[in-house]
Amino acid sequence: MNDHPTRKTLPRLDESLLTHLPPFSRLEKRQIRTILDQATSRRYEAGVAVFREGHPADRFYMLLDGYVRVVRITATGEQVTALHIPAGQLLGIARAIGRDTYPATAMTATESIVLSWPTRLWDTFVAEYDGFATETYKTVGHRVGEMNTRIVELATQQVEQRVANALLRLINQTGRKVEGGIEIDFPITRHDLSELTATTLHTVSRLLSGWEKRGLVLSKRKRITVCDPHALVVLGQG
DNA sequence: ACATTAATTATGT
């Protein structure tokens, strides 16, 4: 068995991979071409690190397929998930916030396809590609905003409201419509949810069981479907 | 109002 990402001989990358993604959507075909020619494509198994907190930020990444958790390691060594990133977004963009080491660890939540470029290209990307800078700063802005509201929630809200809101965010960003509701599109355990909301897996388990009896959610192991988002919104307000 | 501990059951390889 082997637990590290498989290094694959590159399939030629099609330009359509990037053309519809916000940071690149304003670019000409030949610009996309040169960007792709400088990119490295790589597939990761679920649950492996793309990069690690504190390490030199020598590359930045575009998640083409899959989901990754942005995870921070606490002093006692346990992981705390800061946020989830869906396909189509940049990650590891330490350079955008003026850092030369990664501020957090990125773990794949599912099998994932990732493009990456050496960080030294960041400045030329920003300078030469129209819309790249504005779009990426938009996403970092969105992410800090989200972490901000999470902090406020942790300080002010009770557990039930926190996990309700965490669930709502998850289905908004990584939700997939299925019959009977919206399912979180990657495997997520009660323990994961408890990390997101700073509680215990037991409390999360009880809450989910309760909500399931009331028909708000549906869950099997590692799978959670929200059937009644509005009811969760109500719960989330306290 | 919540965590912790522990015992029990379910589920996926």
Add this chain to the structure above:
DNA sequence: ACATAATTAATGT
């Protein structure tokens, strides 16, 4: 069969 996930009850702060 085995490990991991989830539930449930009891007890603690």
